[in-house]
Amino acid sequence: MTDNAVNQYQETPVNNPNIESYGHFTGSTRLDLTSDPVALTASLVDIYSESQQEKVIADALEPALRELEGVEVTRRGNTLVARTNRGLGDRVILCGHIDTVPPAENLPSRIGVDERTGEETLFGLGSVDMKSGAACYIHAFATLANSDALTRDLTLVLYECEEIATRYNGLHKLVKSDPDLLEGSLALLGEPSNAQIEAGCQGTLRIKVIAHGQRAHSARAWLGDNALHKLSRVMVRVADYEPRCVNIDGLVYREGLNFVVAESGVATNTIPDEAWAFVNFRFAPNRSVEAALDHTFQVLGVGTPDNPAEGFTLEIDDTAAGALPGLDRPAAAALVKATGGNVGPKFGWTDVACFSQLNIPAVNFGSGDPGLAHTKNERCPIDQIKTVSEQLLDYLTH
Template identity: 55%
Template sequence: MTALDLHADPVTLTAALVDIASESHDEAVIADAVEAALRTQAPGFEVVRNGDAVLARTNLGRPSRVILAGHLDTVPIADNVPSTRALLDGAEVMYGCGTADMKSGDAVFLHLAATIAEPVHDITLIMYDCEEIAAKFNGLGRIERELPEWLRGDVAVLGEPSDGWIEAGCQGTLRMRVRTKGTRAHSARSWLGDNAIHRLAPILTRLSEYSARSVDIDGCVYREGLSAVRIEGGVAGNVIPDAAELDVNFRFAPDRSIDEATEHVLEVFAGLDAEIERTDAASGALPGLSAPAAADLIAAAGGEVRAKYGWTDVARFAALGIPAVNYGPGDPNLAHKRDEHVRIDRIIDAERVLRGYLTA
């Protein structure tokens, strides 16, 4: 078994985690290593294994509980394991799959769990599996079903890459499929048919003319977006197509529910000759920054907070009534890239900020 030293500095621990390959559905080795390290190096923690997720918590009777959550899995490796270090634009960085998303965040959490003897909050640590693939496999969902008491707390911090900012809440996401129908004909006699692809034109016009809303919630500005993301149609090079379809993705501010977001998209396309079906949806998460535990975290980070663009598992905690933020050393723009990397100073800063928050 690979041994992890949780007392090593979080930069060294990041490299150790990155060097353990852990693509989704293949997290057993890294989960074994994390479990063994927590059981032997964090004596104040109760430790539980659930599938390939590892959970640990203190029970010190503190007045509040902070959840530190991070996923152990990565996207498929792209010739970028093991980790390497180099200088980039004058800053020292670490390259490797998962450096930004999100093993640097995991390393900070694990290091703090092993090295803080007297936290001012009780701490729950959740290192889970299968975040990078379909939601039905997500380890947090399994934990919610099987061990719901482990997801109780006053604030949740996800180590998702945020480039050292606190990114509060998250957008909701909605996918709609728009279908048009026509009449098939030979393209040499196109007037005998009705081109289903051409029928998508007014729908695309509505999208190109769409004016996105921005909304300020708790000082975080969420900008919405409605975009075509896939188009399909056509039979052959000499056939007028009788069917076409378009997938539309709506990223909506967390003040809308899924039903409200759906109704908005239907209003955008009102009066057009098309069938519209909702194919996927996930609620957003309100920032919840007025909660005392969340406000203390923002103060510890120097007040640097912004809206989260994209969907993350903070939405799962928000649905449970727990304020949740994303805070990790990685740059979200580097996640999943072949040259994925994290700045060393960002790891050091994240450890410093969270140590101050958990001990002040």
């Protein structure tokens, strides 16, 4: 690694030494990575691992991974990478984050019946996002690392700080510091997807549009210049915009251009001299960020940040490229077959986009309803954990 690559791990904030694990896990407990994925999920949930507090869970996982014969383990900060090197041709990357959002009185884990569905369910922080997906991936890696049934070499990536600012994200850091550790034919990300494949992800960008005017009393509006009226004309263009539906590898991605936040006005009897709003464009993964920006500026019709129309300012607030599904690749096609062809597009943005930068097709495949992520009553059906685990094992052995 370069000096800059080393420094990026040193910048990660120090973990809180006062945080203790919940439930049945203690610092001396050994994790059995080949145990039932449901039990392993519960064990992981019971290890407190809020973003920037992943040392305890990384310390628990690292020795268990190092015990696996013939497995190469690398640690960067609180991010772990384990690799088999059996010369099996294809290499599949199993990737999941080990951090969670802050707890909301939802630790330790418990197993019970979901009153809404009647399903046996595992409740607890991270059960959906994404310790159940991580448990399935860890279990598959540990079970198959030295099995004669394994048909593809494996890379397991368990990374820190997904839930906070990108500059702390362990996977993003690996892309910069150790891209060789992320080489593979296909990447699977264990984000919740209701136990079906969600392929690729859409890109996203956000632009702040600011209209400038001149303040005046509303009784003498002709003496002013209404900034809100200027901005409203841009809003009408966006409201009338017809987004594309784009078919990629048989999956239909639905683009969307929307104003999402707006503000203007100082008083109910005053012509506003400024109005601003954020516009968000969710774009299909076959558009580059540059092409998406150009398209958005064209629709807005008030110039670009470097050359805005008179009375306007434009600021690029955020951009993130999408990820192509790559379902035409042999490794991806085999996964679709193993899961019964149950596949759909990912409309949101996830870390699969990191692999797109490396020209590696990537899919989301994990247990749990993403709508329950980050909620106080976070919970995952046990049948979904079992389904993901069984289908993953089937894929990796055929």
